[in-house]
Amino acid sequence: MKYRELGRTGWKVSEVSFGAWAIGGAWGDVNDKESLAALHAALDGGVNFFDTADVYGDGRSERLLAKLRKERKEKFYIATKAGRRLPKQTPEGYSRENLAMWIERSLRNLEMDTIDLLQLHCPPTEVYYRPEVFGVLDDLVKAGKLRHYGVSVEKVEEALKAIEFPGVQTVQIIFNIFRQRPAELFFPEAQRRKVGILARVPLASGMLSGKITRDRKFAKDDHRNFNRHGEAFDRGETFSGVDFETGLHAVEQLRKLIPAQATLAQLALRWILEFPAVTCAIPGAKRPAQVTENIGASDLATLSAGTMKKIRALYNEQIRPLVHSYW
Numbered sequence: 001m002k003y004r005e006l007g008r009t010g011w012k013v014s015e016v017s018f019g020a021w022a023i024g025g026a027w028g029d030v031n032d033k034e035s036l037a038a039l040h041a042a043l044d045g046g047v048n049f050f051d052t053a054d055v056y057g058d059g060r061s062e063r064l065l066a067k068l069r070k071e072r073k074e075k076f077y078i079a080t081k082a083g084r085r086l087p088k089q090t091p092e093g094y095s096r097e098n099l100a101m102w103i104e105r106s107l108r109n110l111e112m113d114t115i116d117l118l119q120l121h122c123p124p125t126e127v128y129y130r131p132e133v134f135g136v137l138d139d140l141v142k143a144g145k146l147r148h149y150g151v152s153v154e155k156v157e158e159a160l161k162a163i164e165f166p167g168v169q170t171v172q173i174i175f176n177i178f179r180q181r182p183a184e185l186f187f188p189e190a191q192r193r194k195v196g197i198l199a200r201v202p203l204a205s206g207m208l209s210g211k212i213t214r215d216r217k218f219a220k221d222d223h224r225n226f227n228r229h230g231e232a233f234d235r236g237e238t239f240s241g242v243d244f245e246t247g248l249h250a251v252e253q254l255r256k257l258i259p260a261q262a263t264l265a266q267l268a269l270r271w272i273l274e275f276p277a278v279t280c281a282i283p284g285a286k287r288p289a290q291v292t293e294n295i296g297a298s299d300l301a302t303l304s305a306g307t308m309k310k311i312r313a314l315y316n317e318q319i320r321p322l323v324h325s326y327w
């Protein structure tokens with residue numbers, strides 16, 4: 001495992017880290033024993049950074065990470081999120097009282113006194129035009145409740161606006177072979193300001209693992225069933241906003257580019273790591289074998305210029321019209 005500096009935090013985090021949404025909920029059935037085994041496999045493979053949120057399984061994901069901390073001696077960082085407990089997303093909902101309340105709840109779930117990294121959880125765009133919200137976060141850092149804070153965004157424009165606030169240390173954004181726009185304007189600006197970038201949905205909800213078949217049935221409580229068209233939250237969060245058939249078709253062509261002894265999931269993650277602005281990819285996983293495979297991307301050789309060019313061409317021809325102007 002290789003490590004990269006996370007913005008100005010002074011932390012060195014694993015370039016392949018762990019996304020803990022699926023072990024909380026909204027991805028079909030999960031069992032805590034297997035989820036915990038996946039978390040242990042991540043630590044065994046050198047992962048030292050875990051991304052979660054207060055709403056993943058209503059705290060289940062945070063509580064699993066608390067359990068992991070008790071079972072292991074290694075130091076690792078936990079990034080959680082706040083904002084999605086609001087019954088309806090409004091900028092007013094991001095008040096001092098609400099933020100303090102959500103953070104206290106996360107501290108209890110995580111069994112910690114200070115949150116390593118707190119991210120606003122895809123708030124409405126208007127929140128980025130309310131400096132007072134970031135002032136509250138600064139106060140929570142001063143009060144010792146947060147070590148650092150950042151944002152998780154839907155759109156490139158929100159990312160660009162967010163990093164104007166000097167306290168924002170990290171931006172979490174969808175970035176993968178099916179979502180390439182962040183690299184254009186946002187990455188150079190984030191690098192200039194030394195802001196860490198967490199690349200989320202790196203496998204396009206598993207599509208880029210190459211293991212999803214046309215006849216795969218997703219459970220009722222799996223967002224790949226119930227959010228295909230954005231019925232529950234932003235449609236870009238499910239398969240990265242690419243429709244199922246187009247995604248599967250593109251995956252077939254990507255298979256030809258898999259390096260020897262590697263897998264498609266590893267190619268997809270390696271592609272992300274080719275961008276030095278990215279601090280880490282945070283693939284989700286429910287099972288130890290998935291974790292071990294994903295971590296393997298860090299040991300893969302750099303992709304050739306030819307492979308990078310072919311992936312860009314595939315994106316431009318088949319995927320770009322579906323996503324590029326939306327986020």
Ligand SMILES: NC(=O)c1ccc[n+]([C@@H]2O[C@H](COP(=O)([O-])OP(=O)(O)OC[C@H]3O[C@@H](n4cnc5c(N)ncnc54)[C@H](OP(=O)(O)O)[C@@H]3O)[C@@H](O)[C@H]2O)c1
Nearest residue numbers: 019020021022152200201202203204205206209283284290
């Ligand atoms: N708004 C936000 O802030 C937000 C939104 C989305 C995600 N996130 C964060 O980003 C993380 C990653 O995104 P994501 O979990 O949505 O998507 P992802 O990482 O692209 O896909 C994860 C899913 O892909 C499948 N998978 C993973 N590794 C695999 C492998 N090696 N082989 C085959 N299948 C594999 C698993 O599902 P199956 O085995 O069930 O197919 C897994 O749950 C999340 O866990 C969360 O921490 C944040």
